[in-house]
Amino acid sequence: MSGIRVGSEIEADVDVEADVCVVGSGCGGATLALALAERGLSVVILEQGGYYTKRDFDQREADMLAKIDGGRGLSTSDDGGMLLTYGNNVGGASVHYWADSYRTPADRLEVWAREFGVEGHDLATLTPHFERLERDLHVHPAPDELANRMNELFRAGATSLGYAVERIPQARNGCIKSGHCAQGCAYDAKQSQLVTHIPRAIELGASLFADVRARRLVFEGRKLIRLEADVLDRATGRPTGREVRVKAGAFAMAAGGYGTPTFLLKQGLGVRLPALGKNFFCNPCPMSHARFDEPVVMWRNIPAAFAVEQFRLARFDAAGRYVEGGYLLMPNQLHPGSLAAILPGIGRSHREWMLALPQVGGAIAWIDDAELGSIEMRGDRVRVHVPIEGANASRIRDAWKKQANVLLAAGARIVAFGDARDTTVTNASEVDAAVAAIDLRPARNVLAAPHPGGGCRMGSDPELSVVGSDHRVHGMDNLFVTDPSVFPTPPSVDPSLTIMAFSLVAADAIASASGR
Amino acid sequence: MVLLSAGGALSWWTVGYTLREGEVALGLSPKAYCVVRSLVELLCAGSDGLPDGVAEGVVERIDEEVWSSDDGTREDLESAIQLLEHLPPWFGFGGRLSGLSIEQREACFVRYLQCDDTVIVQAATALKQMAHFFFFTRDATWGAIGYDGPWVAAPKLPDSGVRYRQLADEARGKPA
Numbered sequence A: 001m002s003g004i005r006v007g008s009e010i011e012a013d014v015d016v017e018a019d020v021c022v023v024g025s026g027c028g029g030a031t032l033a034l035a036l037a038e039r040g041l042s043v044v045i046l047e048q049g050g051y052y053t054k055r056d057f058d059q060r061e062a063d064m065l066a067k068i069d070g071g072r073g074l075s076t077s078d079d080g081g082m083l084l085t086y087g088n089n090v091g092g093a094s095v096h097y098w099a100d101s102y103r104t105p106a107d108r109l110e111v112w113a114r115e116f117g118v119e120g121h122d123l124a125t126l127t128p129h130f131e132r133l134e135r136d137l138h139v140h141p142a143p144d145e146l147a148n149r150m151n152e153l154f155r156a157g158a159t160s161l162g163y164a165v166e167r168i169p170q171a172r173n174g175c176i177k178s179g180h181c182a183q184g185c186a187y188d189a190k191q192s193q194l195v196t197h198i199p200r201a202i203e204l205g206a207s208l209f210a211d212v213r214a215r216r217l218v219f220e221g222r223k224l225i226r227l228e229a230d231v232l233d234r235a236t237g238r239p240t241g242r243e244v245r246v247k248a249g250a251f252a253m254a255a256g257g258y259g260t261p262t263f264l265l266k267q268g269l270g271v272r273l274p275a276l277g278k279n280f281f282c283n284p285c286p287m288s289h290a291r292f293d294e295p296v297v298m299w300r301n302i303p304a305a306f307a308v309e310q311f312r313l314a315r316f317d318a319a320g321r322y323v324e325g326g327y328l329l330m331p332n333q334l335h336p337g338s339l340a341a342i343l344p345g346i347g348r349s350h351r352e353w354m355l356a357l358p359q360v361g362g363a364i365a366w367i368d369d370a371e372l373g374s375i376e377m378r379g380d381r382v383r384v385h386v387p388i389e390g391a392n393a394s395r396i397r398d399a400w401k402k403q404a405n406v407l408l409a410a411g412a413r414i415v416a417f418g419d420a421r422d423t424t425v426t427n428a429s430e431v432d433a434a435v436a437a438i439d440l441r442p443a444r445n446v447l448a449a450p451h452p453g454g455g456c457r458m459g460s461d462p463e464l465s466v467v468g469s470d471h472r473v474h475g476m477d478n479l480f481v482t483d484p485s486v487f488p489t490p491p492s493v494d495p496s497l498t499i500m501a502f503s504l505v506a507a508d509a510i511a512s513a514s515g516r
Numbered sequence B: 001m002v003l004l005s006a007g008g009a010l011s012w013w014t015v016g017y018t019l020r021e022g023e024v025a026l027g028l029s030p031k032a033y034c035v036v037r038s039l040v041e042l043l044c045a046g047s048d049g050l051p052d053g054v055a056e057g058v059v060e061r062i063d064e065e066v067w068s069s070d071d072g073t074r075e076d077l078e079s080a081i082q083l084l085e086h087l088p089p090w091f092g093f094g095g096r097l098s099g100l101s102i103e104q105r106e107a108c109f110v111r112y113l114q115c116d117d118t119v120i121v122q123a124a125t126a127l128k129q130m131a132h133f134f135f136f137t138r139d140a141t142w143g144a145i146g147y148d149g150p151w152v153a154a155p156k157l158p159d160s161g162v163r164y165r166q167l168a169d170e171a172r173g174k175p176a
């Protein structure tokens, strides 16, 4: 696509000038770039990952992990307790996301306003942005014909337990049900940023550098005057020695929930912004795996058509003790390689699961983090800390119980939790005791973290937050953050639509700071 | 992390680790390559209609992954492998992991996965996950597990994979 230059085409240092420089091309960055280009501003986007299109999406897990996953899928939290999953490509994590597209619940926006002083991101302000995004991305409730057998079993099991089952809003157009959403849609049906906001921004004059990693911010007092970036060799991920230098009126960090706090910490900004890297959340995802008598073929059709949303908010008793909930509950979709990596056991016990793979299904939950973690630099290494204890642990255990009960009610013969001791249950009466006994110490369980944020919390107090309600970094004239790093807490639903709506809000302040 | 540093410190002991004909270690040290081979023999055994993991190139694919990783990840994995190799005596097994019989290796590895030390669990889990992932993403395994395969017919290697293969061929003395 003209307007996109990839690293291998950059044979000498490049100097660029633009009204706004955006770092990161995922939901946050691409949506911002589009909103600014629509206002007639010149925009340059820097993306450290490669530019891949549907011709590169070969649906092979090992190939695709290497192309589009941050850390090639090998990143974990500091104690190995959490698998960190994030984007590293043009379009960011939207290229491997499931396309679940929830509006931010009103109760959460109220908490952000009331408890954290967030202004201008209320439901009335965001609603027109949600409407626009839903039109742009063809968001619609999942129809039955996209559901796979695992989705149907999940709905049946949950319904039989008396849970309300909702259709998940999906950002898709012309889905042919290959099931390879997580490896990049080879049909351009999933409405990732790669096929929506990025080409539209480029049509309006934005330019994008792929394989280019922002390295250094150069300030004059409160003003950021230049950004220096390394051109990367895609085959090795290492700098080629060439540089891209950008002068712009305003700069927006949209490097994602892991990338933005890390980058700003590397600039030494932690000294004057004590909240930088704190308050980190990631929606830890506990999973359960189940064997059914019938084929469920979980890897085809869309990942999750239905969800149980009634446990989204945690419920407490009159004395304030936790009762249940604090997560969304959904059917899971994984492909053979990932399943093999996380199914229980080695040797014979692992083989039994693998040889029955078409009958294997599962459930997943996004935990609404109650205990927050942190991102820190130790020397030149990034340390992500995610607490799997206290209130988070209670929610994880409760989610496992609900998952197991749903799967058993749906007819599962055996349910496994993927923990180091290979805990399994075959009957609902065993679930509570089995889950209570699971060892939640780090590295004993497979927990994934696909929804990072919080490390640049929005708020009015520079001691407790990193950006103000206009997304501007405290104490800076023209440096902004437009990704989920700014969320004061997790949004309690999949975050993509919230991220994009926040970018649409931020565009006004960024446009005016750019001097245009 | 103290234990991982110990793993790093054990890397000097290289006697008895020899790459086989055709093997090249670009990401792992030759010793770690041999240890990973012994783990792949254990975790990706050719039975039940499945091919043999070593013959299928799983060790080489793990080496490619390590070669492609950032320095921190590579150092951690190398140390983790060294550690697993030298720990069996602490778990009641005589000898190094790669030298144990398959039955003893399995028993020892299960002990690693279920032991009290988080660093050992983490190291063993990482290796188990990589071996299983790179085995069951080989198309030769799909028939046995009932996976009907991707809908896109032709694989397209990542740039890192193309570069790794070029370098591996050069190291084997084959023309690029």
Ligand SMILES: Cc1cc2nc3c(=O)[nH]c(=O)nc-3n(C[C@H](O)[C@H](O)[C@H](O)COP(=O)(O)OP(=O)(O)OC[C@H]3O[C@@H](n4cnc5c(N)ncnc54)[C@H](O)[C@@H]3O)c2cc1C
Binding pocket: A023, A024, A025, A026, A027, A028, A029, A046, A047, A048, A049, A085, A086, A087, A088, A089, A090, A091, A092, A093, A094, A096, A097, A098, A099, A100, A101, A102, A182, A212, A213, A214, A215, A254, A255, A256, A257, A259, A260, A263, A450, A451, A452, A483, A484, A494, A495, A496, A497, A499
């Ligand atoms: C498997 C999976 C499934 C998911 N499913 C859903 C779903 O169904 N619904 C939903 O709402 N959400 C889902 N999510 C989460 C959602 O995809 C992400 O929250 C969202 O896409 C994040 O957008 P972002 O712009 O914040 O960050 P990212 O998409 O991570 O984009 C940030 C970009 O910045 C780049 N970058 C980082 N540092 C630098 C630097 N120094 N210089 C240049 N570039 C840099 C990165 O390479 C990356 O491409 C899923 C995530 C995963 C991993």
